[in-house]
């Protein structure tokens with residue numbers, strides 16, 4: 104797999120003509136400290152769980168636990184919708200990640216089962232999971248390849264990603280940050296509000312001219 108690239112090219116790639124780029128952007132010396140302080144003050148500490156529906160709890164368990172190695176840590180069986188209190192038998196299963204958060208799924212026999220599971224594109228709903236290195240991407244790629252599960256790798260220069268669809272059509276992205284990412288993310292946050300404004304003006308003009 105490729106490793107780090109050139110930040111100016113990465114910035115050009117991610118922040119093309121529409122977005123403005125990193126030209127003239129300097130990283131203040133105390134930005135790391137300010138970010139750490141900001142994060143420590145955020146009342147939301149981490150993802151607790153991300154939930155999705157599944158077609159079959161055991162099929163889903165096989166994918167997450169046997170192939171990816173995410174331990175099954177809860178299987179909650181109930182017989183009523185939380186909101187409506189209508190009868191709806193379901194099993195809510197949780198697969199643990201390293202920080203204690205989880206990917207969770209509902210297997211229902213009631214009204215919630217009426218959904219099509221169609222793998223989407225990269226613009227559709229997907230869950231991106233951070234891994235520490237390219238070696239970890241290789242680890243997952245080998246396990247998926249051994250199970251003959253289609254997957255694909257994309258080098259975004261500032262992020263390295265491995266994509267796979269689970270048995271329910273949910274797109275999972277494993278994402279590693281090469282060394283270049285840290286500098287990229289610091290500069291990206293400096294220009295984020297500027298670029299959002301640029302985008303809103305651009306999109307407004309596009310929508311009004313079509």
Ligand SMILES: [Fe+2]
Nearest residue numbers: 229230231276
């Ligand atoms: Fe993503």
